[in-house]
Amino acid sequence: MTDLRAGVRPGAEEPVDRSSDAPDVVAFWEALGLPGLVDVHVHFLPPPIQRAVWAVFDSAGPKIGRDWPIRYRSAVEDRVDLLRAMGVRRFSALPYAHKPGVAAYLNTWAAAFAERVPESLRSATFYPEEGAAAYVAEAVEAGVEVFKLHLQVGEFHLDDPLLAPVWGVLEDAGTPVVVHAGSGPVPNEFTGPESTRRVLARHPRLALVVAHLGAPEFEEFLELAETHERVHLDTTMVFTDFFPATYPSGLVPRLRDLQPKVLLGSDFPTIPYPYRHQLDGLAALDLGEDWLRDVCWHNGVRLFGAGRP
Template sequence: MPEPLEPTAFAEQLGLPGLIDLHTHFLPPRVMAKVRAQFDSAGPLIGRPWPLRYRDEDDVLVETLRTFGVRRFTALPYAHKPDMAEFLNDWAAGFAERVPEAAVCGTFFPEPGAASYVAARTDPSPHRVEVWKVHVQVGAFSVTDPLLDEAWGIVAEAGTPVVLHAGSGPVATEHTGPGPVAALLARHPRLRLVIAHAGAPEYADFLRLAEDHERVALDTTMAFTPFFEEMGGAYPRELLPRLRDLGLDGRVHLGSDFPNIPYAYGDQLSGLASLDLGDDWLRAVCWHNTAALLD
């Protein structure tokens, strides 16, 4: 297993001003406490021991990312029940006001009124969402739920990226997998989706969806790390040339899942470097692609 790379040195060696991480999590304290309890107990959607490496208050975690040279990052709240999304959206907007490196993030849930609050947070305003997060595994809903159709249309028209956890890792549910996402894209082909965890474990299927849809991308979150590969298998080596091409086309983004990871942040960078896809690919994935996406 390669040693974790020191993040600031990694970026400097690539000639980058730092890193941009599209997949980090900050949540209201009571919500984060419940999330941590799920990891601590290896809950039903976790499926295995998951000893969290980073566990602290938000200001300490933000400072940790700063010491890693992460220049922009996300909060990525996700709702798991009705009447929760707007509470999370308000909190995430406040977090972005307090933390200049944080993108304004939001979430939505299949419920009456979803299209209304998505539209309100898409309009130009100080709280305009820059990155949406949808987690169908935790939320226990399908991306094709009719209650979401109008909201998806608004998001597609705006071109705002959506970090979508739809792969079946770490635990499959009836709503995970590439099939519902393919159906969603058939209805809303201009959606700017970023498939979390590179679509693990359905790597090949989600890679093809990205290749077939010019606004669909992948993030690297936890993929290529020994811990994640022990759960769902290694990323198929035969897919790496296509992953390289997708990254050089602007559609692979650095993600880490910080702080909810059971290893050092540098393990994610070591995993990317070990793919031997070249420094240009690493520079694109760790900075340029996401800088362009957030602009």
Template sequence: MNDHSEGPVGAEVGEVRRFWGGLGLPGLVDVHTHFMPERVMRKVWDYFDALGPLTGGLDWPITYRHEEDRRTELLREFGVRAFTAMLYPHKPGMARWLNSWAVDFARRTPDCLHTATLYPEPGVEAYVREAVEAGARVFKAHVQVGAYDPADELLDSAWGLLADAGVPVVIHCGSGPAPGKHTGPGPVGQVLARHPRLALVVAHMGMPEYEDFFGLAERYREVRLDTTMAFTDFGEALMPFPRRALPRLAALGDRVLLGSDFPNIPYPYLHQLRALERLGLSEDWLRAVCHDNGARLFGL
């Protein structure tokens, strides 16, 4: 393990650890970190480098462009007790292969919550069931990248299976940083109307439709939100959070989860934590968001 006292990364490690230590926490639980097969991750980075349309055309340098082993090591140095391998298909036939990779990654990375994914295609219920039976603890759905309707009938039985199993799904369904044909609260609202017990974690706080997704969380007890990129300088410049919604954010404090998008973030990991701190909500709120809510959801 690297010496925490050396260099800018070492300084950041110390600051991150002081952040959660000052709150009296044993560490952090981050529900939105990306690990995937290396050639897929490299293609994702190439997409960001090329300012692809789904990035909103924004300059998006990858802060933690390291080999897989270094990325996992760095999260541990930060004190992240549990993290995820958010991976997602963009075409049919890809999800089952990604899920096979994720089984192996979870086995060799015990602090990673075994993550799986899905896509609207024939056979989706079968491979979702296989993933659940193999021990998947969280799923990732990416409506924007996959360019699919989450209310597609092909997914209906899979959503039902996940609702019955109580396995959470982190879903990118908001219209940021660039809208898609099926992003926004409407399609996900249709899914929840059919499966009200489905444990959806709305990624990025649903930006920019923050308040609409708050409404879904207020209506459906199993809907949660993750903080990924929300409230940061980058997020605020792109899609600012409405200050009038702060009381609703505070009231939903038991269902907001820390997410970072590590390693694919254009700023230091510490900045997401400081962005949450500067909201001025209580230390109890911060403790719940940064650790306790995730620990409770995943039985840590």
């Protein structure tokens, strides 16, 4: 029997059954003639760490800065089942290390998760610490498909000297890295495009996926995607009523020009609205059904493949 308390911190509200959200999501991609969705920005974490993360959101902590209700708070198995019901055929796990010595634990858990959930991209993380290049190389060799870094939470620059050897490994391997580098939702001295620019100047063929379209530094990160062959953008939360940073209307036509490099992202499960809401926000950009089909399916398949048999 599934332990529904596994995804709820002590004292938090009981999880709510959100299975009724699934038909609206299925109707969206079916109307586009797609076989489902590829979501590059989904989080699955070890339950103790997931509870700690949700506690930060519940308290509107200093790195959150506002009330943030969590719609999809439930146990790991229930969240996997819901993604399957919604037709999300491939999704990430995206663990992210917030201090030294945590990455190995997260990566071990994420590897086991990917083994039992075949739709999941094999996900991992790293942190500026001694030995990072070695364990990143081992992860690549073991088949990791995507890494995640969070500069705001981890409080480091992308070009931290301890990461210098890591970027060479990843540039050679071509393994994508989802990077939360933008200054949303709350800036600190480590956020913004500057350290990303510096790393790309040294490693121009890195495969980076800029989370949240780089919010709120939208134009700066858009330019990096326009000028670097393997820099992509994910749409996570941006075109929703909840998101605090409004995407400039003058930049929207440039997203059409970047059609092959824009990827669907959601931040599931820690979002405050139904999953379909973000999809409607993308459709409201009026960039056409071909653009939506690429963003919601084809671009993710091109970058990560259609999945394991």
